[in-house]
Amino acid sequence: MKIAETCIRRPVLASMMILALVVFGLVSYRAIGVDLFPDVDIPVVTVTVPFPGADPETVETEVTDRVEEAVNTISGIKMLRSESIEGLSQVFIEFELEVDVDVASQDVRDKVAAIRGELPPDVDPPIVEKFDIDSAPILAIVLSGPVSIRELSEFADNQLKPRIENVDGVGNVRLVGKREREIRVWMRADRLRALGLTAEDVIEALDTENIEMPGGRVETRDREVTVKTKGKVERVEQFGDIIVTRRSGAPIRVRDLAWIEDGMEDLRSLARLDGTQAVSILVRRQSGTNMLRVAQAVKSRIDEVRPMLPGSYRLAIAQDLSVFVEQSIDEAEGELLRGGVLAVLVILFFLRSLRGAFVAAMTIPTTIIATYSFMLGMGFSVNMLTMLALTISVGMIVDDSIVVLENSYRHMEEGLPRLQAAIRGISEIGFAVIATSLAIGAVFVPVAFMDGIVGQFFYEFGLTVAFAVVVSTFIALTLSPMLCSRVLKIHGRHGRVFQAVERGLEFIERVYGWTLRTALRHRFAVVVAALVAFVSSLAITGFLGREFMPNQDESQFNIQVETPIGTSIHATSEVLREIEQRVRQLPGVLDTFTTIGAGVEERVNVATVLTRLVPGPERRQSQAEIMQSTRDVLVDLRHLRISVEVIPRVAGGGFRVAPLQYSIQGPDLDQLAEYSERFMAEMARLPGIVDVNSTYDAGKPEANVVIDREKASDLGVHVKDIGRAVHALIGGLRATVFEQGGETYDVRLRYAEPDRAHSGKVLRVPVRTASGALVDLDNLVHIEPGTGPVQISREDRSRQVLVLANLESFKPLNEAMQDLAAIETRLGLPPGVRTRFVGDAEMMEESFANINFSLLLAVILIYMVLAAQFESLVHPFTIMLSLPLSVVGALGLLALTGRSLNIFSMIGMIMLMGLVTKNAILLIDYTNLLRGRGMSRNEAVLRAGPVRLRPILMTAFSTIAGMLPVAIGLGSGAETRAPMGTAIVGGMLTSTVLTLVVVPVVYTIMDDLGLFAHRWLFGEKPDTALEADASAALTWENGDRESSPDPRVEAANVCICFPGAGPAELEHTAYDVAGQVADGDRHVESTAANEPP
Template sequence: MILADVSIRRPVFATMMIVALVVLGLTSFLRLNIDLFPQVDFPFVVVGTVYPGASAEAVENDVTKKIEDAVNSIQGLEDIQSSSREGYSQVVLRFELEMDGKEKAQDVREKMSTHRSDLPQDIEEPVIQRFDPAESPIMSLAIAGDRSPRELTQIAKDKVKKRLESKRGVGAVDLVGGFEREIQVDVDIEKLAAYELSPFDIQNSIAAQNLEVPGGKINEGGTEFLVKTMGRFDDLNQLRNLVVATPEGQFVRLADVATVTDGVEESKSLSRLTGRRAVSLNIKKQSGGNTVDVANLVYAELEQLRKEIPEDVSLIVAQDNSVFTRDAVHDVEVAMLYGSILAVLVIFLFLADLRSTIISAIAIPTSIIATFTFMNALGFTLNFMTLLGLSLAVGLLIDDAIVVIENIYRHIEMGKPAKLAAAAATSEIGLAVTATTFSIVVVFLPVAYMKGIVGRFFYSFGMTVAFSVLVSLFVAFTLTPMLSSRWLKREQSRKGTRNPIYMATNAWNGLFGAINRRYSGILKWALGHRVITLLVATVAFIGGMMLYPLIGFEFMPQSDQSQAFVAIETAPGTRLEVSEEIVGKLEQIIRSHAEVTDVFSVIGGESSPINKGTMTIKLIPKDERDMTVAEFVQELRTELKQVPGVRTSIAVEAGHEGGEAPVAYSVTGDQEERVTRYTEALEAIVRNTPGAVDINNTLSRGTPELRINVDRNKIADLGLNMLQIGSAVRLLVEGDVVSRYKDIDDEYDIRLRVKETQRNIGSSLRNFLIPSSKEVEGIDDFQVPLSRVASIEKWGGPAEKTRFNRKREYRVLANVEGRFSGNVRQDVEAGYADIDMLPGYDIAPVGEGNYQKEAFNYIFESLILAIIFIYLLLASQFNHFLDPLSIMVSLPLSLVGAFLGLLAFGSSISIISLIGVIMLMGLVTKNAILLIDFTKQARARGLSRTEALLQSGPIRFRPIMMTTASMVFGVLPLALGLGPGAELRAPIARVVIGGLISSTALTLVVVPVVYTIFDDIAQWFGGSRRKDQELEKAADAV
């Protein structure tokens, strides 16, 4: 081996190479950001449009469908999902993952700009945003106190929000549940009628007399002056004294017909913390920012802000995702440390030599630190996926060093000088070690390049493992032989020593020697009874496969993050105050549990109606509770159902609404009536499925509506149109922003509306006067009451209208209790297969179910590619077509232990555990490679096949057991499932441990037997079978 020879001859050069890797790695480590998950770019674009006062049907017909038509032709568009509710339209565009999200967002903006004239003039400008998971809030603050909502909003906006937005790394701070200042002009329509005025006269007067009009420039004496007519209100009394009419020379002022109030806008959302009204702030980090660093900066600023705001106002951190991120990352680091220590102890136990142990142990920190260089170069962060890869690699990183140093140690025991032993041993084992390392690399490359959303998340995981084991190979061929050539020497026998450590290692080595001798006997018997050996292996494999149906499956294991989420929904049309009262009852129940520390509730919002909300429940840390968060959720679910007037859905993870429930299905088609019928049939199936709870659907529940049916002939005769009628009604009911009031540097809306006591269905609405361009018979002053041109009726309109790919869509949603979500979905899908549906109508899983189906397909594709790559690698190494097959027989044998490991710990088959299966494919081939490679070397030295196998097995037994034990103990801390986020990490470690144990036990016997069978086949086709048998007999006779 050139690398090893150079390193042995030039130790300083070898040392400097490793030091350079470490220095670069440490420098890169300091530059790595910390996040919970990798930064992934999703080419999803969201178009949100506010249409004030419009019903769900009007929003869908006038806004949503037109946006869908406008963007449908954009290249790469996969699907369109839309929802329309009162006053708001949301269209979500999902493009092919290969597309650039920024470019697609720009394409959408161009299309919207082109088709803007197709949309109603009175909508607010559509907001077009890219969906970026990294832009989700990392923290939520609550400002509470015994002050008016306006005062709390002012403190939150002017002090807290502005200060936090100026901090480095903070991307945005969004205000939720605030009460913005608003100047309200409430007109009295009876007084207006007495002066023969309409609200439109007031509207025009305010708009025309609250202006600053530029007048150009004047040059005088060499100086240029800007001319500006100052007409803005700078005092509310000026607004009150505004002259709005002069009938018969008399001044009619605004105060004569209206009340001007310095108030707050009508709230469409509210926040509560531990039972008190609050104003909340959602803090987002900048793209690519460090979650933990940003959170630390925010905490430091909050300490200063608490000293500056009034003492009776509380500034509380309601939610902080950085805590779980920090704890989860720390827990993985601890698991890596413990795994490294256990792996090193395994080496010492086998070799009973401190110097050999130290040399091998150096490979772990060196490889991990050097890997940070590649991570930084590729733009990775320290997150759950990359750290999971490094923690799993702990056992791998020492493998190459173990195999090399064990072989060097064996050569030294044979009496060779240290330098000669290091060179010869590394050369002897070099090709096999290279092949075993690349067997790991080739199984992780398909993982890194998986397609789909899951592939984006696992890219950094696969590349991190691949780079780390390549670095460990470099260390094994440079630092390990160099140090061994100078530090190792033949140890004197410690027989009779009284040192307890060496007494323990001597006892273990004595026991291990006996096990090795026993293995030699078993191997010799197996080679003489090949059929029985294969039959036992086949039975073991079939038995392992029979365990598969006993294991549950799901997309991702649920993690205990010491929090739970409740989605609430009251009846459509419920007032905000009523929703708040119901939330108060729910909070009281939740806070009665000793495990609860805080309850943070949010009702309504810009993209959510006031009858829907979410409650975030913070629990005491996991290690201080007697129950898991899943058990807490199960207990609380029954209690919350007792509160009338509200539908609740409680889960460990957020996102019940919008198809993110564990069980979620979409029903689509053209005719709404049929889609509704199929949805109801599907819901009945879900309700009868064991494990499904909190069952809900998105079928439209009627929202109370007043429909004003206008007679087109009558308004045409009066010179009116639908826009004038609609504008008049909106002015009456919701009011209209007619101008802006400036107070120092801030501006606030001036809203004109009819006073609240006159906003009713009775005479006020019917008698509301609308200006006409023609004289109305029996009525003076060209004004017509609404009742003359329209009828008013009560109606129950839909609360929300949803579509998918421009078809009507409804969804059935459910949480899961007592079973794995994949098993529940399996039963549901078996049930709805019997629904007789017409062509053009479809039921399909969405959310987690869809992701699981897609991810499992891609993982199995990666598994097949990994197996193919392993074969190509082994065929290239051994220059043989059949030898790799004898090695690869260990692959299916590993599944026996993998399934046993999952079943024993109660884990599920998920994308995490399936990645463990792929990892196993590379791990188990390593042991077989060591065995077969040494056998082929022995045969090349003139030994017969049987002699070579019987010699190679016992010789390779120790390094095989050492690498297996180091890997098992290296990932054991992960498998125990302790600490925050452990539920996500544990399954992969349990698969690896179970699979390695079963595969190693069977591989040591089965692989040699299969090798002889394939060798017989090769020799049969080579025409030399008889000659080889004669050589075998001659050898046995000797």
């Protein structure tokens, strides 16, 4: 090949080209981002509409339904989900992947803005935002101390939060467990009634007497003065001095009707670290930033703040996602290094030459470093998938150099000078190297462009591998032959180790030669055995569990706790103390971090206990085992809903963490609730399915204030006035604000506790009639106790109840899905009710379908590449026979190691399609080369097999060695990497062994079929290059004369001309041809001459 020969003759040029790639790669490595997984752009837009004080059913009818109706007309919507909870509506619009989420979010904003006037006047402005996969908090910082929660809140809000927000890369900082300062005006209903006033009168007075207004400008000839009216209250006690009205000339002040408290807002959230109350600071990063750098910068800022803390304050890191990410990336880099070392050792074993190992080893760091420049240019990050791509590439990128190296080395052993051996070696297999690289590229391009979430997930993976293969091919055609021509050296004398290994390899070659001759005699039996092995391997799939993605041991997990509906935050807190105490006693538990009411809905009966474990190497039990132990110690708390869950991969967007999610949809919520209860009762009996729960809660106590509209109308009292009076009585109304020290605090008007607590007084608060008189609320309304749903979930505008469950480690997802399908069959479905799996189950089915399509597309592309390479429509089928042979080992080793079929192991099997064809290409390419030189087909097959045995074994075992650290699966994040490594190692083992036997046999069968078809179509024997009767007359196997065209021919003279060849090359070639023709007990003599006889 011209490029290779040029590099051989101009080594400095070749070195500088490769050095340029290395320099660009090193520069890129410093600038590239780091994350756990690739930045997946999930096209989900969320519309959040706060509706303070509204119950879920009102939120659904007044807000959610109208928002859904408005956005439903936008094109490209895949799914519409919503949740209506007390005081909040959330609508999640999921678009098709090809939709531009920025354009879609603007469309949603326009649609929501268009219906703003149709929404109730009390709703807060709708919030429209894109879903961001990076929105999960990367750090949870806890501030604690023996002071009041108000002091902790103010220090966290005023001192810590601004400092953290200023850190480069920080996107959002949120405080959990804090209580804001609030000025509270506690009204007394009896005083209002006695003085003929209402809550609205007090609100109006507070609002109008606490105001600052501009007065304009006073201009003179020389200067200008701004005038403003200073009417703001400067001290809290001054609110009591505000005059509400006058009676007989005497002022009635606020303090005559109420008492003023400089207090705190109602307690609606709580944070606690190891039982100590605290304020939690949740830190989110900006989208696309380097997680490790942002987390380290925040932690550095915390270290700067610590010396400034008051003596009793304590700052601690309760959660740090960057630790697991850093450990996982470090472990992946370690696997990359160990795989590279093992691959080089394999090469050293086969070549027994440090120089040869050096030539091959140079490919690994050069290719890996150069690939970083591509990753940076494409906007990729260093993450689990790209590091896995580089690790898997180790075996593949060294394969091409191995083939070049071995071919050059063989020619040097046969007597050619080093320079000529390098030129001849690359010229023989150059196009085979390109073909194998194209075959691998044909596999990974479909992987990179798969549909669905899995396609985005593996986009960076597929392109990273493909580019690494391209770079390795370039190096194999430039640097490797140049180094071979300058570095390789054949030693005349070898040591005992070399000779022992050589004898072992020669023995393997003889055994393989005998096996190949036997297989050619019994071709039908070989084909049948291969088919049986393949079919048997398919049966193994029935014993393999299937799941979307394996769970990882992150040394932390969540305990989701829900106390009975209506439980106060204080009662919930006491229950959580008992849970914390039990969990902290488990072996391997480091600490617990509890939050109550941390979600957007601020439900005070819902809590999360983050349980951190000691690092994996320091504990005996796995995370899954400790999670099961947690369930066991909490099993007696049957009055609580408890779910022990892994840390969610994404936050928000309507996604849930439970692996088993079953949607029950229909128009009647009561019917759905009843059916879901029966369904969950059946699920709870199934082994391996735990933490069964649903999104429906019907027990929330309600006090429905029913208005007597006729009486209210007669007295001239508006419904709005009644509603505001009830709101002031129960929830409190924001009257004005108080400003101090640059901060703004709410001033909230609320009836005092005695007027709210006693059932006989609860509605004895006055409202004003149209005539100006006062009337108590209990004359216009009455209370009806009841219960209502805590939340109403909908999907595609249909109500749904979502049944959720976790799985124990021995329960695969596909088996759980089969169990639920059996329950549905047994119970039957009520009329109008439909069901389907969502969450991991839905993504697993969608992903497997996309992967299977990519597998089919990869096979088609491989065939096209091979057909172009061999200029044949038949022989590609011979090479591609190695594809199903790899499935035997892949499935078998997955079953032996107890690993599942998931997106990682499935991608590993797609990778095998490219890897295993390399061996078959080397074998068939050399067979065709020998036939082109004049050998008969069977002679070429028997010669090509032993000659190509060593490079095939080297490439196969170097790939296996490179993947072995991944397949063993040790260290952080190994649970996701190991299934892919296992599939590749198992597939390479079986495909290598079977390819060496089955592919040559099928090659002869396909050749016979081609010969038969040619004779049948054209009635004559096809011409074969240099296939003379004299050469074919030499029998190719002992005792087997049937394949020779004329078994009566006992001897023949064969003359092969090589124009322009020198004496040394002629002698070498004559010896080589004699070795190819001789077999068994025949005697073959060879001579070389400068002129033909």
